[in-house]
Amino acid sequence: MVDTSLTPASARRDGDRGSDFARLSRRIAEEGLLDRRPGYYAVRIGLVAALFAGSWALFAALGDSWWQIPVAVLLAVAFAQVTLLAHDLAHGQIARSRRTSRIAGLLVGNLGVGLSYGWWMDKHTRHHANPNHEEHDPDVAPDLLIWSERQAATAGGISRFIGRWQAFLFFPLLTLEGVNLKVSSFRALRRPSLKNRRIEGLLLGGHVAAYLGALFLVLPPGKALVFLAVHQACYGIYLGCTFAPNHKGMPVLTAQDKLDFLRRQVLTSRNVRGGWLTDIALGGLNLQIEHHLFPSMPSANLRRARPIVRAYCSSLGVEYAECGLIESWGVALRHLHEVGRPLRVGT
Template structure:
């Protein structure tokens, strides 16, 4: 059983129908186990504690910033603020996935407040991009997270770099990847604003724009009132750099270095989410550091599952994958970061045929 089928004409409905039924039953059986164990219930206590606690922490940090006043030690405050913003962004991610409340409206408004007003980013841009990613992780031409950009995530993208300088940089892109994350905080803010100010549809454009501007303007004014211009610019720069780094370190290990699905290949839902995702092992500190995204397999299978349940459900998912012969990947954080660097460098050198790797060998039709 593979769970992957080509879209070529010779693959007929008669040949694939029994397989499709089996693949659907594989995920249905797992879902029934999860529901019977009660892991799809909400975790209101956990999330109300997060909402109130992070709000209080943000207000306390603002007061501390004003009281500390004009000193270069404020750069430490900037780093603390960046870490706090990362935790806030994780909470917005959960709300956008409807993990917090049963009500879609409540989840939407919490995500707007947390993402736009608290973090100063754009919910509409992120949600549009992230929904596509969840639908087809690591699928060439479908997953925007591996679209060609500064970093080439596929041999096809790497091969398009034709000038000597871009080729040289691409061949070594794995070494530049983590330093580039220092710019990701700025990029997240810019992309959110571009979306809300652009012509493409945004569900609550007025609300998003009002929240983003309120956050960015009040933040900038406060920083420049408390600190002289040089220190203020340094403060904002450090905050954005650390924010981008911490966000990137949480998201990068999830899929980079896992199998990439070529164009024209269809994968059933369970295998599409499990085989293309990587879990990160570790204790509760890893859960906090990565906002629950260390259980990427479980999150992709059940995106509306409350974050506290992901750790509890992981053994059931792994056991089910073992039963049906689907590889379930879990590594340490250090191993994951090493794999990310190695994979990106290998892609940059044009030496990766992801469809021939051991994980995907079992998936050929």
């Protein structure tokens, strides 16, 4: 539970809620940081497309060779970068038109990497509305891992078993995340609420057919299966290491926590320090606080928004969490180990 006593009493009054964010939002808008960056995205899309196509071209050129294993790792990086572009599309950072964003997202997500754009967009939208909230954020639902001691108290089945040592199992489990996303994408096709289910299903099926067809056409079955395992494992680890630092180890909210929008987003998010290389590798998600406050802000503008948001939070007495990448993983792992303690004690 978040200790709201750390924030100024005046900022916690009902009459002031929302006004703190409104003032910050006006400042950000005046700086032009919500404006589109077509040049930036043209270059980024071109580079990611070249990486994606180049990886497949290298795969085809090498043919039947164990040198395909490094190519599997390279292709995992390409898949992750395509996924990060799909993330920006879902937030409307690239195109103003929702229709354009959806069409591009379906092609990039469903057909490109085998990830249901509609399912992921719905899931991610709910996460942004209530980050790290036990009842409302699907990213902290106790499906497999335990994210709070409250969840540990009611855990059962495989979650109870894994939860005891989940900090040690976290990275090994990430090797399955790429496959998990694909399975979840296909399972989502059964939901009547998913828009364009037919199109999503056709594109997902097209991805799987093309992906497996390419692997087994170029490689013998044994090497194809090894390539698939290495590629999907590295893809899952990359995505997990990108998203895990953002909220894991930050306060987990419940219905008892009554926070305004600014505090709900800032107090549950963490930035990762680093330069332009970190921005590229993590797709701007290293600046998670700014991204959560302004989801439609182009990722290229997040770094410029950071000093403004940080200074503003300081003036309000709102904690602004920031640390290095390795340290952020350590915080996440320590949190997982701590919340799993009741399960270990109870054995």
